Every structure is written in structure tokens, then in C-alpha cells.
Amino acid sequence: MRRREFLASGALAAGALLVPGGLREALAAPARAGASPYGPLGGPDANGLMLPQGFRSRQIARGLQPVPTQPGSSYMFPVFPDGQATFRSGDGGWILVTNSESLSATGAGTSAVRFGPDGVVRAAYRILGDTNVNCAGGPTPWGTWLSGEEMDSGLIWECDPAGVLRAEPRPALGVFSHEAAAVDPVAGKLYLTEDKPDGRFYRFTPRAYPSLDDGLLEAAVVAPDGTVSWREVPDPTTAETSKPTRGQVPESTPFKGGEGIWYARGILYFTTKGDKKVWAYDARAGRIEVIYDREAAKDSSLDAVDNVTVTAAGDVFVCEDGGNQELGLISGPASAREVAPFLRFAGADFEASEVCGVCFDPSGTRLYVTSQRAFPLAPGQPGPGGVFEVSGPFRLPPSGQSEDFVFGPPAGEVRPNGPLNPGPDGAGPKLTVGSRRRIPRRTLATKELRVRVRVDEAAEVSVAYRSADILRAPGLGGSTPRPKTVTLARTSARFDRGGEVIARLRLGRTARLRLRRRTRPVRARLLVVARDGAGNRSSVVQTIVIGRAPGGRRRGRRRA
Structure with missing residues (x-):
């Protein structure tokens, strides 16, 4: 701060x-449909992105192709890029981590792309492998990436963005269809979403923060007035009862397909794709509200909500799973929030894709986003996907980027000999x-x-x-x-x-x-x-x- x-x-x-x-x-x-603070979208650029005036794009990586780096790299980028985050590195550059929503046999897990201080891509490498359907996740304040497996026996894996330290599973955070995770560094708690039609909204309290080896997993119980209480999940790993976590607390509230989640100064923003809503949970007040509802804003272009991030200026960027392939922007005061498109992927390369992984670099001036199934190899088939960077005059506080919106340096730079997690x-x-x-x-x-x-x-x-x-x-x-x-x-x-x-x-x-x-x-x-x-x-x-x-x-x- x-x-x-x-x-x-x-x-x-x-x-x-x-x-x-x-x-x-x-x-x-x-939020209601309105005008974007950045103005209308222009025509497609050379990469097929429609952007507001003053913004430009470049392709960072493409599935099944070597990542273009200086010097050259032979690292083949995996298919179906999904959740992402950036970490500031010690040399003044940054690292972009990207999940792959694919199977381990096809090279899923998580990859990393290292940028120099000048923004040039310097290296690319894997930081997690032998996992399945790594959808989204979340960065931690201690320099690690939490990668979630979206399957019934899914785990959260804690990874080193620098690729120095071996990734480790964190079963105490629950065994279920993980989507995303976010850390409240002030209260010392983690929040997790579950990608099921009747998924739950979870809270994890480490026994000895920030260690993730043990702790209390709870499911949210939402009252009609938006007040949230929490109930313990008796068997987080399901090893004792084989009962899904979402069914272990009968009074807990189901959410229709939990997707991305992001923490910003006491508020947890997350999305549910089944009812196309964006939620905001005030962790200190213990209250939850809907800040975007597609049903209440039918004239809005934002349709199927997915990954989400929040900037220091208070702007909420929401990815779209399908629809018209847009990245939406919710902005304005709480009493008059407006939603408008910030970018759109246009053309045949993106027709059967989805927008994922929105995040910013440490300066807040570069946005990263993926088109998960772009570039089809055959008509009607999903493509391997790609990662893009958008740079331009993004809104920031008058004093510039706030440190509490920056993650890193990565664990492997701070603790090259371990441990991955700093422990109690x-x-x-x-x-x-x-x-x-x-x-x-x-x-x-x-x-x-x-x-x-x-x-x-x-x-x-x-x-x-x-x-x-x-x-x-x-x-x-x-x-x-x-x-x-x-x-x-x-x-x-x-x-x-x-x-x-x-x-x-x-x-x-x-x-x-x-x-x-x-x-x-x-x-x-x-x-x-x-x-x-x-x-x-x-x-x-x-x-x-x-x-x-x-x-x-x-x-x-x-x-x-």
C-alpha cells in the first residue's frame, strides 16, 4: 500500500x-449496460483483437508452438491456456504463469513466460506437470501460484513461478472440482470456487498461516439478507467418507458453477457461469452481493462470465466463456455501475473459443488474456489457443500502481533452496x-x-x-x-x-x-x-x- x-x-x-x-x-x-471509460472498440487489429483507441496487442504464445523468446526457446507451449497471474522478478522484469485446461498426457499443468524489464520475452518453461484440467487458480502474497484441477478428485497445487522449486499438492484445501483461489492476506484466509452446477463457495483458514499443510475448510451459508456464515466441511479430502465436499454441509448455499475469483482490499470478487452473475463478498462485514446479473442487464454485451481480475482503480475485468468472445469491464461508482466491452476477439480463429486468464503486469499497464481454443486446426474443431498482451493507457490511481496489487518476487528467487511455502x-x-x-x-x-x-x-x-x-x-x-x-x-x-x-x-x-x-x-x-x-x-x-x-x-x- x-x-x-x-x-x-x-x-x-x-x-x-x-x-x-x-x-x-x-x-x-x-451493473447496467453503459459506455466504457476507454471508449468504443475499433476494428480488428493484426492479431484479430478489437480494442479501444490507444491500445495495441501482441501475441505472446500459441499452443503447440515454441514460445518466441530472445534468445530463442524450444519450449512448446501447451494447449488450452486458461487462468493466469504475473509476478514481479528481482531483475525488474516479471513472470506470467498460465494454466492449461487439458489432460496430463497432452502436457497440461502450468507454464511460465519470463519477461525482461524492457518487456521482451526472455524464457519459457514448465512449473507444473502430470496434472489434469488445470483451469484457474490464484497468486499468493508469498510468491507462489495456486493451480486448481477442475475434476472431481481435483487438488490445488502450489507452484514456484521461477521454476526452481518443485510444485506441491495441498489436499487440505479440499478435493473437489477446483476453479480458482484467492488469498486475503490481512485475515490470513483463502477463498475457493467450485466449478459444479451446485458448487460451493469455500473458505480455508490455515492452522499456521501461511502454511497450507493443514487448516479448516468451510462452506458458505448465505442468508436472504446477504449475511454469510460458515460451516466446517467434515471431510475435506473425501478420503474418509467418499462424499463430495459440496454435499457434506447440507445447509450450505449452492452456487451455479463457480468460476474466477480475485481479492482486492477486503472484497472477494467471483463469478458463477450457470446464472451469469458477478458476486462481491465483503470479508470483513461478512456480506455478499451481486454486482452484475445478466438477467437484470439483458442489453449488456457481457454474457457468459468466467475469470475475473480487479485493478487498483477499482475496475473489474470479466472474461467471457463463449458468447461474442469479449472481455467485459465493470466500472463506475457502486450506485451506478456500468458494464461495457473492453476487447473482443474477432474472426474465424476465435469463433469456438473462450476468453480466459485476465490479469495485469506489475506496472498495471499491460493486460494479459488468453483465447483458450483459438486457431482451430480443422473446421469445427477446437484450436490449441493463444496468449495475448494488451498495452495502453489503463486507468491507475493518481499516485500510480499500488503495491498491494503486485505479486512477487517468486518463491524460487527468494528461497532458492526452499521451502516452497515459507511456513508458519x-x-x-x-x-x-x-x-x-x-x-x-x-x-x-x-x-x-x-x-x-x-x-x-x-x-x-x-x-x-x-x-x-x-x-x-x-x-x-x-x-x-x-x-x-x-x-x-x-x-x-x-x-x-x-x-x-x-x-x-x-x-x-x-x-x-x-x-x-x-x-x-x-x-x-x-x-x-x-x-x-x-x-x-x-x-x-x-x-x-x-x-x-x-x-x-x-x-x-x-x-x-
């Missing part, structure tokens, strides 16, 4: 979140707090107290400013009166990556009135607590005196 400001006024503002504009507001209404995190976040030690009463009452907060990892930070120097409570049995603590202001913030913010604490009306009655300086304590995804806590306490120092200059009225 880059430096941002957050504001709280007294206790009522506790729990405020730092989120981009498009994600800040309550999820109020499903037993240390609290490194927490640094900077504030003034004294603040004039007038400044605090009319303006604010600014506190600089920095952490080195994903964490939830709580800030409280309290004083036991304002009120007194009678002592029991006539004993000495006891101080009564007054909370002057508090707030909280989520860091999806390490970073720095400025907390702006403003007093509520009651606190201001109480301070006005004080003539002497008031001692108050600033308490800042950071909790990471593993539950480790770090805290800092500082005393900030309210009132001028003895002998300090004081403004007075001018004498006539």
Missing part, C-alpha cells in the same frame, strides 16, 4: 477502510509509529492529530487515542477516586502489503467539549496495534500531551 491518508472522527469512525474509489462504497446495485509465521509485523509529542488544545479540537504508521507486511492496524486525565470515577468505599478512560478518537486500516499511511485523528463533539473544560495540559496515550494474517500482534504506545508547554506562547486579544 502506498502512502495514503485515512480519517476518523471519534469512536463512530472506527473500522474505516483504505480502498480505491471504485471499491470504497457499499456494493449497492448490479511466528513474528509480529514490524510496526513504526511517528507522531508529535505535544499538540495544542485548539489545534486538536479544530483540526486533527496526524500519526505516521508503517508496517512491513500485510496487517490490520488499529489506532486509539485515549486519556485517563479528564474524568474521575468515585473510589469504592470512599477510597481514592480512579481515573476514567475516555476514548478521544480511533480508526483502523488494512494493509494488503507492507507500507505507510498517515492516520488523521479528529475528535468527536463530546471529546471536544470535555477538553474545553480543562485549563491544564492533558496527558493522552496513543495506542497502535498491528495484527498480521497469522494472528501475530505488534504494538506501540506513545504519550501525546494536549496543551501548550509551560511558558509557551499563547495568543491573546489585542488591547485597544
Whole structure:
């Protein structure tokens, strides 16, 4: 998270979140057909992509052909490319990982394409093999890729994008028809979708985050008002009962074909293809809402929803499984969301295909997408597919790309000798707090107290400013009166990556009135607590005196 400001006024503002504009507001209404912020699509380019003005495309890889690299590569790219993500590498470049929705005999699994800092493709290689129907997956904050097998006995495989460390299965995340996975780094939980007509929406809580060796798998139970509760799946691996996970919790809510899922600042966005909906689950509030419903937006061009990603500007990009071969874009404020096409694959090469794997490079200026069954080898037959890059003036926050939307470096670069997963995190976040030690009463009452907060990892930070120097409570049995603590202001913030913010604490009306009655300086304590995804806590306490120092200059009225 880059430096941002957050504001709280007294206790009522506790729990405020730092989120981009498009994600800040309550999820109020499903999107309607509208205009794209990038303008209309132009005609097909040399690669067959219809794009808005100012954007251009290039083909990165094509199934059954060597990946064009500099220097040359003999790596034959697998067929049917599906879910993707990028990871920033230590040399300033990045790595694109791509699943293959095929069988192990035809070279399924996951491949990687390495880019140099200049965007030139430098290498291509396999990071996972001997698996089946690897559909989508998800990146992790610790530099690995989770690849999901879409079959009844499917597993999640944790992979190293650098190709240095051997991939490992993670059966604790459930044995079922996996589609995609996403990590909430603040709460230390994972969310998973199931590609079945009556699939479930799952949550996995590692026993020792971020280790994925063991933990609690739960299925969502959705109430009519959108409130979500969770129930344990008794036999996640199905080895004990042979009963599908989706049937082990009778009260759990079925979702009609879970597809892609992506985490963005406390919100899990996912799609269901059976009813053509895009959902948003607020992990902190425990509520779920529909942000796109094809039935309610019949004039929209977005039809069969699939993989999804979200940008730092709050734009939601949704792939289309079939239909008119488009990548849709949901944008705008929550109260007036609009959906429009961002790109379309045109021509005979793409007629029997589907759009998959949307993601961005670390800079947020290059989009990657696949056409899974493009380039048919014979009329009416599915083709091997291809991977494309689209570059251009993508919308970003004013300060540029946000670090919490960037993954990497890959595990094999950080831990070349292993382990693949860093294992249990037993240390609290490194927490640094900077504030003034004294603040004039007038400044605090009319303006604010600014506190600089920095952490080195994903964490939830709580800030409280309290004083036991304002009120007194009678002592029991006539004993000495006891101080009564007054909370002057508090707030909280989520860091999806390490970073720095400025907390702006403003007093509520009651606190201001109480301070006005004080003539002497008031001692108050600033308490800042950071909790990471593993539950480790770090805290800092500082005393900030309210009132001028003895002998300090004081403004007075001018004498006539």
C-alpha cells in the first residue's frame, strides 16, 4: 500500500477502510449496460483483437508452438491456456504463469513466460506437470501460484513461478472440482470456487498461516439478507467418507458453477457461469452481493462470465466463456455501475473459443488474456489457443500502481533452496509509529492529530487515542477516586502489503467539549496495534500531551 491518508472522527469512525474509489462504497446495485471509460472498440487489429483507441496487442504464445523468446526457446507451449497471474522478478522484469485446461498426457499443468524489464520475452518453461484440467487458480502474497484441477478428485497445487522449486499438492484445501483461489492476506484466509452446477463457495483458514499443510475448510451459508456464515466441511479430502465436499454441509448455499475469483482490499470478487452473475463478498462485514446479473442487464454485451481480475482503480475485468468472445469491464461508482466491452476477439480463429486468464503486469499497464481454443486446426474443431498482451493507457490511481496489487518476487528467487511455502509465521509485523509529542488544545479540537504508521507486511492496524486525565470515577468505599478512560478518537486500516499511511485523528463533539473544560495540559496515550494474517500482534504506545508547554506562547486579544 502506498502512502495514503485515512480519517476518523471519534469512536463512530472506527473500522474505516483504505480502498480505491471504485471499491470504497457499499456494493449497492448490479451493473447496467453503459459506455466504457476507454471508449468504443475499433476494428480488428493484426492479431484479430478489437480494442479501444490507444491500445495495441501482441501475441505472446500459441499452443503447440515454441514460445518466441530472445534468445530463442524450444519450449512448446501447451494447449488450452486458461487462468493466469504475473509476478514481479528481482531483475525488474516479471513472470506470467498460465494454466492449461487439458489432460496430463497432452502436457497440461502450468507454464511460465519470463519477461525482461524492457518487456521482451526472455524464457519459457514448465512449473507444473502430470496434472489434469488445470483451469484457474490464484497468486499468493508469498510468491507462489495456486493451480486448481477442475475434476472431481481435483487438488490445488502450489507452484514456484521461477521454476526452481518443485510444485506441491495441498489436499487440505479440499478435493473437489477446483476453479480458482484467492488469498486475503490481512485475515490470513483463502477463498475457493467450485466449478459444479451446485458448487460451493469455500473458505480455508490455515492452522499456521501461511502454511497450507493443514487448516479448516468451510462452506458458505448465505442468508436472504446477504449475511454469510460458515460451516466446517467434515471431510475435506473425501478420503474418509467418499462424499463430495459440496454435499457434506447440507445447509450450505449452492452456487451455479463457480468460476474466477480475485481479492482486492477486503472484497472477494467471483463469478458463477450457470446464472451469469458477478458476486462481491465483503470479508470483513461478512456480506455478499451481486454486482452484475445478466438477467437484470439483458442489453449488456457481457454474457457468459468466467475469470475475473480487479485493478487498483477499482475496475473489474470479466472474461467471457463463449458468447461474442469479449472481455467485459465493470466500472463506475457502486450506485451506478456500468458494464461495457473492453476487447473482443474477432474472426474465424476465435469463433469456438473462450476468453480466459485476465490479469495485469506489475506496472498495471499491460493486460494479459488468453483465447483458450483459438486457431482451430480443422473446421469445427477446437484450436490449441493463444496468449495475448494488451498495452495502453489503463486507468491507475493518481499516485500510480499500488503495491498491494503486485505479486512477487517468486518463491524460487527468494528461497532458492526452499521451502516452497515459507511456513508458519511466528513474528509480529514490524510496526513504526511517528507522531508529535505535544499538540495544542485548539489545534486538536479544530483540526486533527496526524500519526505516521508503517508496517512491513500485510496487517490490520488499529489506532486509539485515549486519556485517563479528564474524568474521575468515585473510589469504592470512599477510597481514592480512579481515573476514567475516555476514548478521544480511533480508526483502523488494512494493509494488503507492507507500507505507510498517515492516520488523521479528529475528535468527536463530546471529546471536544470535555477538553474545553480543562485549563491544564492533558496527558493522552496513543495506542497502535498491528495484527498480521497469522494472528501475530505488534504494538506501540506513545504519550501525546494536549496543551501548550509551560511558558509557551499563547495568543491573546489585542488591547485597544
